[in-house]
Amino acid sequence: MLSDETGTGHSERRTLFGETSAIVAEKTRAALDAGLRVILCVGETLAEREAGRTQQVVEAQFQAVVALLSPDDWRSVSLAPRCATRKVNVNFGLLTTTQPHRHRV
Numbered sequence: 001m002l003s004d005e006t007g008t009g010h011s012e013r014r015t016l017f018g019e020t021s022a023i024v025a026e027k028t029r030a031a032l033d034a035g036l037r038v039i040l041c042v043g044e045t046l047a048e049r050e051a052g053r054t055q056q057v058v059e060a061q062f063q064a065v066v067a068l069l070s071p072d073d074w075r076s077v078s079l080a081p082r083c084a085t086r087k088v089n090v091n092f093g094l095l096t097t098t099q100p101h102r103h104r105v
Contacts, residue, residue, distance in 0.1 A: 006031050009041040009061065011082055021064035029068045032076055040065060043082040 008031060009024040019027075024040075031038050044057040058081070069077070 004035070005037045005039060007039040007041060007080070009065075011041060011043055011045075015045070021061045024061065025064040025068045028065050028077070032069070032073050037076045037078070039078050039080050041080045041082050 008027045009019070009021075013019045014024070028038050028040060042058050042061045044054045048054065048057050065077075
């Protein structure tokens, strides 16, 4: 079975492969142009969070994508707020484990 969705901006790709917000924006645009729905991941590192920079970081990531998308494009985009460290989840705060976790929607 093929999927009609893809994810962009995943924290591991940002941190391990150096994907910038501009690259994420270009990938998001390309995915939409290919007819895919996009799950756009945005989020800060633990260091950025502890430094109180969460809003600045997420806004910068988000604005790079906003610059390349039309208002109609957003019908095919879902946002996934994530912190780049598994110890932290922006929805629930600090966790006591670094083990992967699953969330119910």
